[in-house]
Amino acid sequence: MNNKKVALILLGSIILVGAVGAYGVLTMQDYIFEQIPYTYTTYVSLPSDSPDGGSLGGYMNIHGQGTNFKFDVAIPGAAKAYENRSDEGFLTYTEEGLNGTGKIDYIDINPGTLSALISGDFKGVMVNTPLKGTLNMTCAGWDGNASFMNEGAGLEGLFVINGVHTYWAGNFTMELVDGRIALPAEYIWHPQGNPAKTTTVNKTFYLS
16 A cells, blocks of 8 residues: 555544534533523513603513523512403513423534523623524413524524414514613513504513
8 A cells, every 4th residue: 555545544534523522512511501500590671661651670580401491580579360351561560470381402612602601691692693483471361482593693583472452473582781681672562363553662671
């Protein structure tokens, strides 16, 4: 066998071993990610539905492990049961609270991702890690779903919510502002079955 053939065989072997080794590292990172439980609690600020009204504040809790998570939102002093009211503001949040489940369908796991999760830096993971996923949520008088994606330049998403009285649909982004997570949202809402009365809204929600 001549030297050229030997060199080509060695080069091919090195490339193959390197590829297998890299795959093994990625597989190990995926495995580690699936084993890490995480909990995150944050203060939530919901802007008022009217110019003369005050914002609402409460807490959101996220519990997850790997690609699956659950969350709930509780805001003391929120309005009474949705079915007993006629207002049509954003989500018409009620005292029954909001609950949901989510799944990360894809995530570009790297050592920084694992380190951030272990240290509890949930903000860093969501804003800086390429990922995509979906979530479902329910409140007293509505249910909804959303999809989210981060291609490395920040997280953005779409949502649709069907309420007893009202329909909402729109988009949102996520960004860090002075250490807080800001969620600028642009959405439309209209009375159920009456899209001719559609209203467009722009609001920013905060998690801190």
